[in-house]
Amino acid sequence: MTARAAVILAAGQGTRMKSPLPKVLHKVGGRTLLDRVIDTVEASGCERIVVVVGNHSPAVRDLVVRRLGEGAVALQDPPMGTGHAVMAAEAALDGFDGDVMVTNADCPLLLPADLEPLFAMRGEGVDLALLGFEPKDALLYGRLIRGADGHVIRIVEPKEATAQELAVKACYAGMLCASKSALFGWLSRTTNNNAKGEYYLTEIVALATGDEARVKAFIAPEEAVMGCDTPMQLAQAEAVFQKRQRARFLAEGVAMLAPDTVHFSFDTKIAAGATIEQFVVFAPGVAVETAAVIRAFSHLEGAHVRSGALIGPYARLRPGADIGEDAHIGNFVEVKKVAVGKGAKANHLSYLGDGTVGAGANIGAGTIFCNYDGFDKFETHIGAGAFVGSNSSLVAPLTIGAGAYTGSGSVLTRDVAADALALERGMQSERPGWAAAFRAKKRAGKAVK
Numbered sequence: 405m406t407a408r409a410a411v412i413l414a415a416g417q418g419t420r421m422k423s424p425l426p427k428v429l430h431k432v433g434g435r436t437l438l439d440r441v442i443d444t445v446e447a448s449g450c451e452r453i454v455v456v457v458g459n460h461s462p463a464v465r466d467l468v469v470r471r472l473g474e475g476a477v478a479l480q481d482p483p484m485g486t487g488h489a490v491m492a493a494e495a496a497l498d499g500f501d502g503d504v505m506v507t508n509a510d511c512p513l514l515l516p517a518d519l520e521p522l523f524a525m526r527g528e529g530v531d532l533a534l535l536g537f538e539p540k541d542a543l544l545y546g547r548l549i550r551g552a553d554g555h556v557i558r559i560v561e562p563k564e565a566t567a568q569e570l571a572v573k574a575c576y577a578g579m580l581c582a583s584k585s586a587l588f589g590w591l592s593r594t595t596n597n598n599a600k601g602e603y604y605l606t607e608i609v610a611l612a613t614g615d616e617a618r619v620k621a622f623i624a625p626e627e628a629v630m631g632c633d634t635p636m637q638l639a640q641a642e643a644v645f646q647k648r649q650r651a652r653f654l655a656e657g658v659a660m661l662a663p664d665t666v667h668f669s670f671d672t673k674i675a676a677g678a679t680i681e682q683f684v685v686f687a688p689g690v691a692v693e694t695a696a697v698i699r700a701f702s703h704l705e706g707a708h709v710r711s712g713a714l715i716g717p718y719a720r721l722r723p724g725a726d727i728g729e730d731a732h733i734g735n736f737v738e739v740k741k742v743a744v745g746k747g748a749k750a751n752h753l754s755y756l757g758d759g760t761v762g763a764g765a766n767i768g769a770g771t772i773f774c775n776y777d778g779f780d781k782f783e784t785h786i787g788a789g790a791f792v793g794s795n796s797s798l799v800a801p802l803t804i805g806a807g808a809y810t811g812s813g814s815v816l817t818r819d820v821a822a823d824a825l826a827l828e829r830g831m832q833s834e835r836p837g838w839a840a841a842f843r844a845k846k847r848a849g850k851a852v853k
Contacts, residue, residue: 439467547562659678666684673692678698689707690721696715706723710731715733761786
């Protein structure tokens, strides 16, 4: 198979997003637009990936370096059009010989299956393969003008198109594929003789046609090539992503009572046989095993929910939460970086942060793992079968032994031995008749006034 590379264009200013965050660092499904496109071209078999960035977005460059290394960065400075952006990537592809895919960085719904037809056309002898689509509203898109043989002969921008050309449904999606030598050969012949003084990538279509090269287009679904230039488009892309995820999980055997209210991330893992109730949010890093039930209005992030566990309603699982088989995490319970053992229960109004809860342990309502002193975090460990009384404050570092009991309302600062009872509360005293005398005194005082 011919070697594959990708050039991802991520140097745009993104001004229409109206945000201090660079456009390609906005997220769909909990993952940045740029990360999603990198994922797609990697899955397409691209062995070399170059991302074109601008000086105005050091955070974009940092992301590329973290994922792909310094050698994957190409700087476009100053920006002089899409053709100029691709030319900026040539040096980073030094030593590569094969097909080069060019794509935008703001198309989060693009899948490997959408790009594969372009590589396939290259394998069939097409010199320049273009990705097109048929938008519902073609107002802003360049039309793919074909000759009598069906080959593309040029791309016409809307402002320059005739009425007949404007009637063409097929539009250019911004992605193309050609051999490295042909691509940069055509780019070297582009000019910036236009009102903006920029080098346009689309100009290579006419150059290729003039060379009698074969130029063909594959028409992809509109949502596949959807860009995100504005907050509205970002929201629309998120909606499509969520629709795809819901359909996938339902098809795989996940029960959802109201799927339109459940929100997933790009890496959510849910096994067949799990049940997800209404208004549940899965942030990144969540895995749910079979027979688990996530009840309504729960929020999970970076958590593992094991078989048969019951979560919620109104529960929050934060990164590091590992909920064991058949364990219960109930309403208004927050768990962070705690492994909860098999069959353990924390059913009401508790914070469990940093530590472990042993199998079969019971955490009473109002229990707090006091894990932070303002500078460092400390761990609390609850032994198997222990019973922690309601409204307990467990000041870490602390260990409560297996089978131990703690009295309700205790503030515990020392370890508790296995099977012991620990109490920490003041002696209760009672003064008979005090309340009645107090009320009488107050009423008499008001009467004098």
